[in-house]
Amino acid sequence: MRQPLSIARRPATILRLTGLATLLICLFCSAFVAAQQEPPSQELAASGQQKTEQLLQSAIQYRNTNPQKTLQFGALALENLETHPDSAARILVLSNMAWAHMALGQYERGILLAEQAVSIAESLDDSDHLIVPLNISGLLYWRQAEFERALTNFFRALKLTQTLKKTDAEAATLNNIGLIYIEQGDSARAFEYFSRAQKIHRAAGNQGKLTIILNNIAGIYSAQGDYSQALELQLEALKIREDLQDNPGIAELQLNIGITYDHIGDYDKALDYFLEAKHLFESLGDKRAIAQTLNAIGLAYQHQLALTKAQTNYERALRYAREINDKSIECGVLLSLAQLKILQNQPGDAQAFLDRGFRLAKSLGLGALQSQGHLLQAKIYLQRGDSEGATKEAEIAAEMAEASNEKAKSSQAQLLLSQIHAASGDYQQALSAFRHHKKLNDELFSKASSDKLAQLRSLHEAETRLRKIELLERDNAVQASRIEKQKVERNAWISGLVLLLAISLLLYGRFSQRKVNLALQKSLTTQRELMQAIAHEFRAPLARVQLAADMLQEQETSPNTSLFGNINKGLKELDELLREISLWLRRGSPESAEEITQQVDPFKLLQEQAALQHQLHPDKCIDVTPAETAAQKVPLPRKYLVWTINNLLSNAMRYSHNRVEVSCRIQSDRIDIFVDDDGPGIAPADRQRVFEPFVRLDPSRTRATGGTGLGLAIAQRLVESFNGTIAISDSRLGGAQFHLSWPISQPKSI
Known part of the structure; x- marks a missing residue:
């Protein structure tokens, strides 16, 4: 089965892209000239008019390629027209926006805008600007299958174009009317209006628009079975395009x-x-x-x-x-699916598709598709063994095809009637229908027609081959030029890359050397500061020892316990300082992981260190919270972990007011130890500085409470050597919280 709808409907899209496009542009140009001839009363009005014209031009520019942009520019133009009224410009803006909605399939929105433009033009009695919105509203009504309303608007537009002698707009309107008659199955009237439009375009030498008409006329010839004539017109139009x-x-x-x-x-x-x-x-x-x-x-x-x-x-x-x-396209596809199910011998599914398609064809008034629907219904009845119903439907299809002069469809109907009569045993009627079918088929595929088709196909194929050869030659020349250009570009890129690589290597060498120099300078500075600090720190405890010794010499009576306590305290501070400095200076000495890793119970270790710190600070409370998991031993470097924990606990006890809390959490890959105190805390800006050697945030307080300023620095260096971290935050006790995260894995040597 054929689908004549496609032939009749498709040219409309070409018209949508070209026919009225020129008409709108022409009318816009005339409006623009008229506006230029009217001197504005104020400079402000002139600028407002110019802005409207620019926006309208942009809307027209994007109407077919980007309808959304047309709607955006149109909305801006309407907004500008509120402050700078121009009725003619408003009509054109609304018409272009209606066109954009039609291109987007938003037919109802398009109709509202087009009818608004029609009303404005009618209120102004402006026949010139009324043509455009009448044609666009007609096209929108056509898309919604409201053919009578579409024809009413097209005929009004046609009368105006003839009165105003606008031949280009007249031809576009004639074409639109012909398309409506095609939809209604009236090929004779459609041919009449297409021919009139063709005559106008040939006289004007407008080749681009002529192809639209040629395509539409070819559709009529094809529907009538004159395929050679249809193909001749289509190939002519294709060459022009x-x-x-x-x-x-x-x-x-x-x-x-x-x-x-x-x-x-x-x-x-x-x-x-x-x-x-x-x-x-x-x-x-x-x-x-x-x-x-x-x-x-x-x-x-x-x-x-x-x-x-x-x-x-x-x-x-x-x-x-x-x-x-798009209901008309949906209708055609439903009928195609019905035909497919008939071929698959599925009459039930075929009937379901046919019923939906038939309802659409009748509601839209699509005569050609109704004829096809009757033919399909006859085939379904024949598959179900209902000869009487099949005969009735096939006869209706034949009558409709003959009325619209569709020879191909009429031939199919007669062939089907022949099959139906033969199946019911009426061989005389079957023979008569078959003869009618053969006669129509001979007319469709006569020798003259076949020869002409063969000639047309041969000429077209020869032209196509010649065109391809020319394109290949041009393409070869372009490719050769492109290859040569690519060679030059490639050589330039290679040279540039080599130069860039050389510069990069030079810069990298200088950068690396600079990093080495900075590292050496930093190391020397650190050593110098360290030695200066050591000299300074040695001076205070030694002075205290010396003073206590002098005082001891002066005492000749019973020993003074407090005096001996000071001596012992000074000596202990000196010993602690020497030990910490020794550790700091020996940080680069390597030890193997096997020598320092042991199975350690973290909770027990924390309890031991807390007890030692409590002895040094008996007036303060230190609590160790049990681990969340059961007691277990994990591989840890005990010696370095003890040093680190001892430094953290010593720091917390020293700066706390009354209380220190210690807790730990054992995870699969690390242990987390938290040390909280209720002391003054550490400001966020100082939380990195406290890990620097010999840094004391409050020198006077530090002297009073003891300490050398190396404990936290040593702790951090030890933790980092084992890929761990120490972080400082605010404690829930009001002071500082130190969070030690130590990996449970083979440590790197330190």
Whole structure:
């Protein structure tokens, strides 16, 4: 079964892209000239008019390529028109926005804007500007299958174009009227209006618009079975479009030429054209055209009995049709699916698709599809053994096809009647119907027609080959030039990269040397500061020892316990300082992991260290919170861990007021130890400084409480050597919290 709807409907999209586009631009230009001839009363008004014209021009520019931008520019223009009124400009802005909504499939919004433009033009009695919104509203009504309202607006526009002698607009309106008659199945009237439009375009030498009319007339010839005449017009139109490099027009014609080849029976050739058209439509983003092309591809596969491929394309076409809410395309696809199910001998599914498609065809007034629906219904009845119902439906389809002069469809109806009569045993009626079918078929595929088709196909293929050869030659020249340019660019890139690499190596060498110099300078500075600090720190405890010794010499009576305590304390401080300095200076000496790693119970270790610290500070409380997990031993470097914990606990006890809390948490890969105190805390800005050697945040307080300023520095260096961390934060006790995170793994040597 053929799908004449595609032939009749597709040219409308070309018209949508070209026919009225020029009309709108022309009318805009005339409005622009008129506006220029009217001197503005104020400078402000002139600038407002100019802004409106610029926005309108932008809306027209993007109308077909990016409708969303047209709507954006149109909205800005309407906003500007509120402060700088211009009725003629408002009509054109509304018309362009209605066009953009039509391109986006938003027909109801488009109709509201187009009718608003019509009302403004009518209130101004402006016949010149009334033509555009009448045509656009007609096209929108057509898309919604309101054919009578569409014809009413088109005929009003036609009368105005004839009165004003606007031949270009008259031809576009005649074409629109012809499309409506095609939808209604009145090919004779459609041919009349298309011919009148063709005459105008030929006289004006407007080749681009002429192709639209040629394509539409070819659709009528194809529907009537005059395929040679249809193909001749389509190939003529295609050549013009290719010369103009009009991709939308080329895609439209490729689709229609493919449909003609499908009617002829050259399905491979038809598929070639369909696939090329689909590729172009997809690049243009025209979903409506994609849906129609997919339906046509499905028909070609169906004729080749590739039914799975056919169904896949039908289903995709149906999704597109529903996405853009195009009922006429949806109707055609539903009938195609019904035909597919008939071929698969599934009359139930076929009837379901046919019922939905038939309802749409009747509600939209699509005569050609109604005729096809009756033919499909006859086939379903025949599969179910209902000869009487099949005969009735086939006769209705034959009558409708003959009334619209669709010879191909009439021939199919007569062939089906012949099969029905033969199945019921009425061989005389069967023979009569078959003779009628043969007569129609001979007219469709007469020798003259076949010869002409062969000649046209041969000429077209020769022209296509010649064009391909020319394109290949140009492409070879372009490729040679491109290769030469690429060679130059490649050599330049290689030279640049080599130079860049050399500069990078030079800069890296200088940067590395600078890093080494900075590291050496920092090391020397640290050693110098360390030695200065050692000299300073040695002076205080030694002085205290010396003073205590002098005082001891003066005492000749009973020993003074307090005096001896001071001596012992001074000596202990000196010993502690020497030990910490020794550790600090020996940090680079390596030890193996086997020598320092032991199985340690962290909780027990914390209890031992806490007890030692409590002896030194009996007036303060130190609590150790048990671990959350059961007591267990983990591999840890006990000696270095003890030093680190001792430094943290000593620091906490020294600066706390009354209380220190210690807790630990054992995890799979590390232990976390938390030391909290209720002391003054450490400000965020100082939390890194406290880990620097000999740093005391409060020198006076530090002297009073003891300490050398090396404990935390040593602790951090030890922890970092084992890939651990020490962090300081605020404690819930009010002071500082030290968080020691020590990995449970093989440590690196220190």
